[in-house]
Amino acid sequence: MINLTDSALNAVRNAISTANKPVDGLRIMVEAGGCAGYKYMLGLVDVVDPDDTVIERDGVRVFVDNKSHDYLAGTTIDFVIALEGSGFTFENPNAKNSCSCGKSFG
Incomplete structure (x- = not known):
C-alpha cells in the first residue's frame, strides 16, 4: 500500500482543482533512470488504465x-515546503540507496 500524508493529499487536491482539464487523479510510476537507477514519476491523469x-x-x-x-x-x-524548494518526498522501504535529491533510488 502507498500512503500519502495530509500535506501530499492537499498538494494533489490543489493541483487537481487548478488543472486546465478534468482530472481523475494522480499517477505514480517508477521508471529506469535518475542518479541511482530508478526515478519517481508523478502526473495528473484524465484516463485510467484498467490494469x-x-x-x-x-x-x-x-x-x-x-x-x-x-x-x-x-x-x-509527503509534500514538503522548505527554503531549498518545495516538492514531493518519498520514504520508500524498498530502496537500497537513493540520490541526494531524493527523486531517484536503487
Whole structure:
C-alpha cells in the first residue's frame, strides 16, 4: 500500500482543482533512470488504465501501474515546503540507496 500524508493529499487536491482539464487523479510510476537507477514519476491523469491499482484516500485517487507497484509498496509520499524548494518526498522501504535529491533510488 502507498500512503500519502495530509500535506501530499492537499498538494494533489490543489493541483487537481487548478488543472486546465478534468482530472481523475494522480499517477505514480517508477521508471529506469535518475542518479541511482530508478526515478519517481508523478502526473495528473484524465484516463485510467484498467490494469492500474487504484488507491483512494479522502476523495483523492492515486493510480499505480503493475510494473511500479512492487517498487512502491509501503512507500509514504509527503509534500514538503522548505527554503531549498518545495516538492514531493518519498520514504520508500524498498530502496537500497537513493540520490541526494531524493527523486531517484536503487
